[in-house]
Amino acid sequence: MIDSSASSAIFQTGDTDNPIQRLPSGSHAALRTWLRLLICHRLMEGRLRNQLRAGFETTLPRFDLMAQLDRHPEGLKMRDLSRLLMVTGGNITGLTDRLVEEGLIERRDDPTDRRAYYVCLTAKGKDLFERMAGHHEEWVISMFDCMEEAELAQLSELLGKLKRRLADRIDS
Amino acid sequence: MIDSSASSAIFQTGDTDNPIQRLPSGSHAALRTWLRLLICHRLMEGRLRNQLRAGFETTLPRFDLMAQLDRHPEGLKMRDLSRLLMVTGGNITGLTDRLVEEGLIERRDDPTDRRAYYVCLTAKGKDLFERMAGHHEEWVISMFDCMEEAELAQLSELLGKLKRRLADRIDS
DNA sequence: ACCAAATACTTCATCTATGAAATATTTCTG
């Protein structure tokens, strides 16, 4: 039987039942906003994960890595992938190993640097990615379809501002 | 040496260098918004992780679980924790085991249901949580301090709407 | 030209998280 505890939790529990949403009344707006961001992220990621698994037997991290490679047909180094996906190098090593294993990507020597190599999509990988990309985009669009165009733009704008602020800070 | 590939990535790479932010021009606003949400989440989570580790030798999942228990002094069942934190039961089992091991929480029998029990903060756990909570709130507030009060309220509102929409959907 | 520092990548132990299956107990239904 499927362990539905997580994915169905939010369908079984109304707003008023969920303490993560029922904050102490004096609580700061920032805290509430952070929790909402967290919840939206979890819900969206969970949904995309289920859809990618059901439709293509793959996962979001794999999809995201392939998406980067698709945008860079010349290939990317491990270091680039690590930066772009904002995860550690060790993580990329593992992901890459699995995708190579599955024949979706390949490593190519960098003639100018024997420490490094380029990672590229194989024909099989490119084919799979192209089949996934359209669906992925539709899924994302449909998750936002409760919002007016203007609201979406506003949300995007506000998140962009926050992102810039967070990325620009050097401290801690 | 610290592997700084992930955490420092965003400091070394400007907006224009980061393909995750430089979307194909025809790309839908929804996709851009999703990516921004993803990036904000990652940056904020990473920052909180570093701060919790540096200040208290603990992690965000542990903190979040303790936060739920703090709000529910009567205790919570595993099932409740799983729903509230939106993760699977197996995950809660592991987290709980570790926190019990550390003496921060405890399991109490439910006299009315021999399958279940209640999880509560110990005195040590309550004490630690109280010391962490204030800092945690400050950290969150400071991450949003680039935004006007009105902007923050707007962001919160939009995320709230999105959250409701995502939680209410039964489909996939 | 040398050697120290920086860089690219891997490895390892650990933690977080999933999905599926197993166990034990309770609840519901006929």
Place this chain on the structure above:
DNA sequence: CAGAAATATTTCATAGATGAAGTATTTGGT
């Protein structure tokens, strides 16, 4: 009241992610 279904939890294999340390190669300063 018996048996089936539902519920609460654990276990297990596997994936994903971190932080820290290790290896190999390149860069840069003197």
